[in-house]
Amino acid sequence: MQAPVIAPSILSADFARLGDEVDRVLAAGADWVHFDVMDNHYVPNLTIGPLVCQALRRHGVTAPIDVHLMVEPVDRLVPDFAKAGATTISFHPEASRHVHRTIQLIRDEGCQPGLVLNPATPLDVLDHVLEDLDLVLLMSVNPGFGGQAFIPSALDKLRRVRERIDATGKPIRLEIDGGVKPDNIGAIAAAGADTFVAGSAIFGQPEYAQVIATMRAAIDQ
Ligand code: DX5
Ligand code: ZN
Numbered sequence: 001m002q003a004p005v006i007a008p009s010i011l012s013a014d015f016a017r018l019g020d021e022v023d024r025v026l027a028a029g030a031d032w033v034h035f036d037v038m039d040n041h042y043v044p045n046l047t048i049g050p051l052v053c054q055a056l057r058r059h060g061v062t063a064p065i066d067v068h069l070m071v072e073p074v075d076r077l078v079p080d081f082a083k084a085g086a087t088t089i090s091f092h093p094e095a096s097r098h099v100h101r102t103i104q105l106i107r108d109e110g111c112q113p114g115l116v117l118n119p120a121t122p123l124d125v126l127d128h129v130l131e132d133l134d135l136v137l138l139m140s141v142n143p144g145f146g147g148q149a150f151i152p153s154a155l156d157k158l159r160r161v162r163e164r165i166d167a168t169g170k171p172i173r174l175e176i177d178g179g180v181k182p183d184n185i186g187a188i189a190a191a192g193a194d195t196f197v198a199g200s201a202i203f204g205q206p207e208y209a210q211v212i213a214t215m216r217a218a219i220d221q
Pocket of ligand 1 (some may be wrong): 011012034070142144198200
């Protein structure tokens with residue numbers, strides 16, 4: 001298992017002060033910036049695109065930017081996000097006609113590819129492509145909104161993906177996204193996650209450093 005990563009989802013940040021919010025959360029101990037892209041087509045919500053990613057880079061953000069594409073189709077946006085400074089680019093297999101091709105495109109553009117599994121997506125979407133990925137992102141809510149409750153069946157799914165990742169012997173990260181809080185992150189880590197997205201749990205509190213420290217302590221137990 002790799003060193004734990006905490007990736008606050010800026011979906012729950014104050015968009016009117018986004019640069020400051022990202023600076024603050026990184027200064028508070030966050031490792032990555034989780035960047036939720038929604039298109040009002042694949043999911044019923046609309047958020048931010050490559051211009052905002054580029055603006056964060058120009059603002060001086062050097063931490064990894066973890067782009068979570070909830071868009072359909074996927075491929076046209078990949079070069080735009082690569083140029084805008086994305087580090088990882090994860091996508092939903094249902095949204096791409098050629099999953100293997102999209103993974104290769106992300107890598108060819110110089111980013112790290114990730115595949116996202118919705119709560120009802122079976123694990124067999126990982127067949128034939130797992131070893132080509134840098135990251136598997138398990139959704140523990142249905143994609144589209146922050147602030148939803150963690151779906152408990154995600155814990156068993158995490159254990160099963162952890163086994164499959166370990167069997168490859170490759171340093172593929174296992175990321176969890178949705179409803180992650182200080183009081184469930186310990187169980188989520190024990191089930192095999194090493195990369196933790198949290199939006200409302202962090203940005204909903206006044207002291208980001210305190211929440212992140214509490215989360216790290218629970219992961220390490
Ligand atoms: C949901 C997004 C999540 C979301 C997480 O579609 O992918 O990243 O912002 O928010 P919380 O942590 O509030 O569930
Ligand atoms: Zn996300």
